[in-house]
Amino acid sequence: MMTSEPNASSQFDPAQWVIDSNDKMALSIRIRECLFQEQSPYQTVEVFDTYGNGKMLTIDRMVMCTEADEASYHDMLVHVPMFTHPNVRDVLVIGAGDGGTIRELVRHPGIERITMVEIDEVVVRASKQFLPTISSALEHPKLNLLIDDGIKFVKEAKDESYDLVIIDSSDPVGPSEGLFSKAFYQDVYRCLRVGGVVTVQSESPIFNPKAFVELNQCLKEVFGIDRVHCYLVFIPMYPTGMWSLTYCSKQGPHPVEDLDCNRAAQFTKEQDLRYYNADVHKAAFCLPTYIQKMLGQAY
Amino acid sequence: MMTSEPNASSQFDPAQWVIDSNDKMALSIRIRECLFQEQSPYQTVEVFDTYGNGKMLTIDRMVMCTEADEASYHDMLVHVPMFTHPNVRDVLVIGAGDGGTIRELVRHPGIERITMVEIDEVVVRASKQFLPTISSALEHPKLNLLIDDGIKFVKEAKDESYDLVIIDSSDPVGPSEGLFSKAFYQDVYRCLRVGGVVTVQSESPIFNPKAFVELNQCLKEVFGIDRVHCYLVFIPMYPTGMWSLTYCSKQGPHPVEDLDCNRAAQFTKEQDLRYYNADVHKAAFCLPTYIQKMLGQAY
Numbered sequence: 020m021m022t023s024e025p026n027a028s029s030q031f032d033p034a035q036w037v038i039d040s041n042d043k044m045a046l047s048i049r050i051r052e053c054l055f056q057e058q059s060p061y062q063t064v065e066v067f068d069t070y071g072n073g074k075m076l077t078i079d080r081m082v083m084c085t086e087a088d089e090a091s092y093h094d095m096l097v098h099v100p101m102f103t104h105p106n107v108r109d110v111l112v113i114g115a116g117d118g119g120t121i122r123e124l125v126r127h128p129g130i131e132r133i134t135m136v137e138i139d140e141v142v143v144r145a146s147k148q149f150l151p152t153i154s155s156a157l158e159h160p161k162l163n164l165l166i167d168d169g170i171k172f173v174k175e176a177k178d179e180s181y182d183l184v185i186i187d188s189s190d191p192v193g194p195s196e197g198l199f200s201k202a203f204y205q206d207v208y209r210c211l212r213v214g215g216v217v218t219v220q221s222e223s224p225i226f227n228p229k230a231f232v233e234l235n236q237c238l239k240e241v242f243g244i245d246r247v248h249c250y251l252v253f254i255p256m257y258p259t260g261m262w263s264l265t266y267c268s269k270q271g272p273h274p275v276e277d278l279d280c281n282r283a284a285q286f287t288k289e290q291d292l293r294y295y296n297a298d299v300h301k302a303a304f305c306l307p308t309y310i311q312k313m314l315g316q317a318y
Numbered sequence: 319m320m321t322s323e324p325n326a327s328s329q330f331d332p333a334q335w336v337i338d339s340n341d342k343m344a345l346s347i348r349i350r351e352c353l354f355q356e357q358s359p360y361q362t363v364e365v366f367d368t369y370g371n372g373k374m375l376t377i378d379r380m381v382m383c384t385e386a387d388e389a390s391y392h393d394m395l396v397h398v399p400m401f402t403h404p405n406v407r408d409v410l411v412i413g414a415g416d417g418g419t420i421r422e423l424v425r426h427p428g429i430e431r432i433t434m435v436e437i438d439e440v441v442v443r444a445s446k447q448f449l450p451t452i453s454s455a456l457e458h459p460k461l462n463l464l465i466d467d468g469i470k471f472v473k474e475a476k477d478e479s480y481d482l483v484i485i486d487s488s489d490p491v492g493p494s495e496g497l498f499s500k501a502f503y504q505d506v507y508r509c510l511r512v513g514g515v516v517t518v519q520s521e522s523p524i525f526n527p528k529a530f531v532e533l534n535q536c537l538k539e540v541f542g543i544d545r546v547h548c549y550l551v552f553i554p555m556y557p558t559g560m561w562s563l564t565y566c567s568k569q570g571p572h573p574v575e576d577l578d579c580n581r582a583a584q585f586t587k588e589q590d591l592r593y594y595n596a597d598v599h600k601a602a603f604c605l606p607t608y609i610q611k612m613l614g615q616a617y
Contacts, residue, residue: 031330036344043370044555045335047344071342088524091606225387225554253550253560253606255524256343260559261552287607294606302601307390307552307593308586 037067037075039082039258041226046258048072048082054149059141061194066149072256074150076117078142078189085256089119089153092220094295095252095303096264097123100183100216102283102300103272107182108132111210113169113198114220115187116142118154124185125156126290133162134181136169138194170197173206180210186219191230199234204241214271217242221249221265224310226258235265235314242267248274249314250303252294266304275301336366336374338381338557340525345557347371347381353448358440360493365448371555373449375416377441377488384555388418388452391519393594394551394602395563396422399482399515401582401599402571406481407431410509412468412497413519414486415441417453423484424455425589432461433480435468437493469496472505479509485518490529498533503540513570516541520548520564523609525557534564534613541566547573548613549602551593565603574600 031038036047048069055066067075073086084092097120101107108131112120116137124133137143143166146154157164165172184207191199207217219238222231238247248266266274283297311317330337335346347368354365366374372385383391396419400406407430411419415436423432436442442465445453456463464471483506490498506516518537521529537546547565565573582596610616 031344040346043348043368045330045344045346045348047339047346049342049344069342090608223554251552253552255522255558255560259554261554293608296604296607298604299606302604305595305597305601307598308595309389309592 037077037080037082039077039080041258044226044258046082046256048075048085048256050075055145057141057145059139061139064139064141064145066145075256076142076146076150079193081190082256082258083189084117084119084150084153086150086152088254088256089117090293091252091254092262093119093123094292095250095299096120096185096187096218096220098283098286098292098295099250099264099266099274099300099303100185100218101127102279102286102297103266103274103277104182104214104216105272105279107216109181109183109212110134111173111176111181111184112136113173113184113186113188114138114195115185117146117150118143118157120185120187121159121162122153122156125159125161126286130161133159135162135164136167136172137164138166138168140166170203170206173203173210176206176210178209179212182212182215184211184215184217186217188220190222190227191234199230199237201237201240204238208241208269211269213269215269216271217267219265219267221263223257223259223262224313225261228313231263232313238265238267242269246270248304249306249310250274251306251310252303275304336376336379336381338376338379340557343525343557345381345555347374347384347555349374354444356440356444358438360438363438363440363444365444374555375441375445375449375452378492380489381555381557382488383416383418383449383452385449385451387553387555388416389592390551390553391561392418392422393591394549394598395419395484395486395517395519397582397585397591397594398549398563398565398573398599398602399484399517400426401578401585401596402565402573402576403481403513403515404571404578408480408482408511409433410472410475410480410483411435412472412483412485412487413437413494414484416445416449417442417456419484419486420458420461421452421455424458424460425585429460432458434461434463435466435471436463437465437467439465469502469505472502472509475505475509477508478511481511481514483510483514483516485516487519489521489526490533498529498536500536500539503536507540507568510568512568514568515570516566518564518566520562522556522558522561523612524560527612530562531612537564537566541568545569547603548605548609549573550605550609551602574603
């Protein structure tokens with residue numbers, strides 16, 4: 020293990036490290052080289068080769084995913100709702116340009132149609148070219164991939180047309196900011212079928228506490244206080260390593276009580292998933308007391 | 319959220335950031351000032367005031383604890399065994415110079431005697447002076463605090479004299495290296511009463527994978543394969559945020575099946591614990607599949 024020496028700052032040459040920081044802490048990931056860099060109309064999209072974490076996608080230098088640990092995030096965003104909802108046929112995905120969420124969805128043969136709405140074609144193009152293990156299902160026949168504004172899309176979507184909606188957004192700056200608003204989630208609610216489920220990337224309780232708490236409050240206002248369930252995932256290459264996802268339903272299944280353990284266990288084994296298993300599914304909803312208190316849920 | 323600019327390296331002035339790194343990634347914690355710095359015979363001990371994470375203890379610039387999240391570690395190291403073992407009276411603690419482990423132990427009135435063996439008096443002195451919320455029980459009447467070598471201490475300890483042994487070590491470099499050896503754990507096993515429990519700081523699966531895997535193997539050789547249980551804790555201010563502890567017993571209670579939920583729930587509420595609760599206790603033992611595979615435990 021290296022320790023910082025008086026001249027340690029020299030090791031953070033920006034040609035060698037990608038730094039994701041706030042004003043209290045920073046996560047730095049060491050890079051070999053930049054494989055892709057393009058300024059889209061929305062943001063700067065880059066792909067790097069790292070030391071030990073495989074290839075990495077960043078947006079405005081915030082870590083979106085690394086090959087080493089992207090399965091944690093994508094497994095938990097997708098398989099948690101898939102094993103509580105008994106019969107998902109129509110799925111809407113907002114964001115998800117890297118394709119990892121789609122790769123996990125198409126493992127489930129019962130799904131009939133997936134509509135994905137990603138605002139930035141550069142993310143999709145970069146991922147297809149440089150992250151083939153993550154983007155592998157972006158040409159799947161069940162997928163309808165639209166390059167469009169997800170906020171506008173859900174505003175115009177038909178009522179009660181999806182069983183599962185996944186909000187796989189980047190952080191609430193730039194084009195993703197509107198994905199953290201009440202108006203957006205009211206539209207999401209409306210276009211969900213009764214019994215339908217939503218999972219949402221809901222930020223880090225420690226790195227982005229304000230966004231984390233406000234989004235939870237917003238979701239409770241839209242879905243009802245008993246229908247919103249925060250869960251936690253270890254994502255070592257995100258700052259603090261502690262990330263939250265949130266499960267909401269429209270009078271639908273409870274995320275733990277309605278877990279189909281047998282189906283989950285069989286699938287996990289057949290598909291050789293890296294992170295998800297039925298025990299981890301249940302465990303993720305058990306929050307440390309200080310997180311419960313942040314959300315006004317402590318008992 | 320700040321993003322890295324071409325001149326980002328300048329933000330890592332070592333007077334402003336403490337950097338805990340390996341050759342793949344780094345965690346940087348922003349500091350206001352250094353409150354204490356002393357080179358002991360073993361290591362460099364420092365206390366910093368941080369931005370937003372309270373005061374922080376480092377050893378050779380590796381983060382030992384911050385006031386913001388030390389409860390996660392200390393709660394899980396102490397209360398997990400305390401609610402599976404029905405009657406802990408004699409406790410041995412190796413390391414733990416900051417005092418957080420002792421503070422959690424003395425919440426349990428049934429404990430009669432705590433022997434703590436810390437090799438470096440500088441850690442104890444710095445913590446007493448600058449980390450009063452963590453070191454608050456280091457003068458407790460039940461505590462016998464010895465400044466001594468823990469390895470030598472357990473070698474000379476009487477057979478079957480402790481109900482609970484806690485190995486609260488720093489990382490396996492410098493004086494803590496011997497705390498990761500089979501000879502040491504054979505002595506620990508010997509001085510445990512039958513039915514006794516050990517909890518161990520067992521490193522990060524991602525940041526220190528070699529130490530994590532080797533220590534698990536070592537513990538299984540000493541305690542038996544079915545008596546060693548890895549569990550995970552979110553510690554945002556440790557690199558990767560994913561830290562492991564390990565629960566072992568000498569033909570003692572199972573860490574989940576023998577959890578006394580009612581006793582844990584009542585205590586958690588009365589003591590207003592920050593991290594630990596009975597649900598989190600059980601959840602911590604549910605490992606992501608890739609961690610199970612690292613430990614040869616995947617099903």
